[in-house]
Amino acid sequence: MPANSGLSPNVVQTALDKVFMAEFDYPRMPGVAAASDPVVFQQDSNDNAAVIVEQYQGVGYFGQRAEQQNVPEATSRVGNQQTHSVLNFSKGINISKNFFDDEQHSVVQKIVKDFASRARLSQDQYAFDRYNLGFTTVTANDGVALFSNAHVRLDAGAEDNLETAALTPAALETLFNTLITQLTQDGTLGGHEPAFLLVPPALFKEATEITQSEQAAQTADNELNYYSKVYPGLQVKMSPFLSAGVAGNGSDTAYFLGGRNHSMYRWVRQPIETALVDWRTQGNNNYIYKAEYREVVAPIAYDGLAASNGTT
Numbered sequence: 001m002p003a004n005s006g007l008s009p010n011v012v013q014t015a016l017d018k019v020f021m022a023e024f025d026y027p028r029m030p031g032v033a034a035a036s037d038p039v040v041f042q043q044d045s046n047d048n049a050a051v052i053v054e055q056y057q058g059v060g061y062f063g064q065r066a067e068q069q070n071v072p073e074a075t076s077r078v079g080n081q082q083t084h085s086v087l088n089f090s091k092g093i094n095i096s097k098n099f100f101d102d103e104q105h106s107v108v109q110k111i112v113k114d115f116a117s118r119a120r121l122s123q124d125q126y127a128f129d130r131y132n133l134g135f136t137t138v139t140a141n142d143g144v145a146l147f148s149n150a151h152v153r154l155d156a157g158a159e160d161n162l163e164t165a166a167l168t169p170a171a172l173e174t175l176f177n178t179l180i181t182q183l184t185q186d187g188t189l190g191g192h193e194p195a196f197l198l199v200p201p202a203l204f205k206e207a208t209e210i211t212q213s214e215q216a217a218q219t220a221d222n223e224l225n226y227y228s229k230v231y232p233g234l235q236v237k238m239s240p241f242l243s244a245g246v247a248g249n250g251s252d253t254a255y256f257l258g259g260r261n262h263s264m265y266r267w268v269r270q271p272i273e274t275a276l277v278d279w280r281t282q283g284n285n286n287y288i289y290k291a292e293y294r295e296v297v298a299p300i301a302y303d304g305l306a307a308s309n310g311t312t
Contacts, residue, residue, distance in 0.1 A: 013276035016289055019109050023116035033237040035127035039196050041266040050085045051267045053300045054078040055141045057154040057185040079154050080141035086269045090292035097279040119291055127297045128241035131256055132249040140302045147307040154185040163308035167203050167255050169210050175257050179306040192259030192304045196235045200242035202252040207236050253310030262304030270294040
């Protein structure tokens with residue numbers, strides 16, 4: 001950290017940014033998911049103040065044809081347009097010029113490290129609340145809660161991606177079947193195979209044992225574990241922001257299953273950026289170190305997602 005207050009603001013900001021980004025990009029422990037996790041959130045970019053999305057109805061299964069017969073044609077369609085406004089997330093902290101003058105480097109580092117930690121935790125808090133609220137106010141493009149028994153497909157059919165059983169091997173098998181047999185907007189099979197199981201901390205150990213044990217979990221029988229043998233690539237992910245004790249909308253019983261091509265998206269308009277206001281322009285001779293990012297997280301549709309609220 002610079003100790004000379006005569007250093008240029010660019011030099012000071014470079015030193016602060018070095019500490020900030022080291023903490024902001026610090027890797028999570030294995031299994032802990034983040035807003036930037038491409039498994040749990042489809043990562044995309046955006047160059048406008050809002051994201052406009054629509055559900056897509058596919059072209060159905062391929063048809064058979066005889067030699068020289070015309071190729072069967074289908075007409076795809078889109079519908080249920082929704083607009084998601086990009087959100088601004090920002091914060092600033094005052095850092096005393098005296099800290100630099102008096103070489104209190106460790107104090108400045110602690111302040112900036114905590115600032116960076118708050119930034120990345122803020123990203124996670126907002127992103128995982130889209131899952132928490134998926135049983136209530138976060139809706140798919142059909143206007144129904146993301147996890148619901150009453151989704152309406154574009155072909156007017158009905159779809160169900162909500163279960164209620166507490167997490168057990170049998171209940172997880174039911175949720176697997178819900179996802180695997182899920183139909184798309186045109187009523188054909190979606191082809192979604194389970195890629196991740198997302199849980200709160202209270203279910204992380206249980207979810208890991210159920211899906212990754214060598215033998216069948218929660219039983220004295222020496223049977224092979226269906227999940228670890230058939231789905232060895234299934235990733236168990238956990239976030240504290242799914243917990244009832246951390247997030248006001250969280251739950252210690254709910255769990256979520258997603259396929260590789262699920263529909264929960266994170267659009268980044270502006271990655272994290274920092275700026276420094278020089279002490280020379282401030283009445284109290286403090287530096288102001290600011291950070292901001294712009295993004296929005298939302299589901300496009302129910303496709304590729306299923307969940308249980310774990311209430312029964």
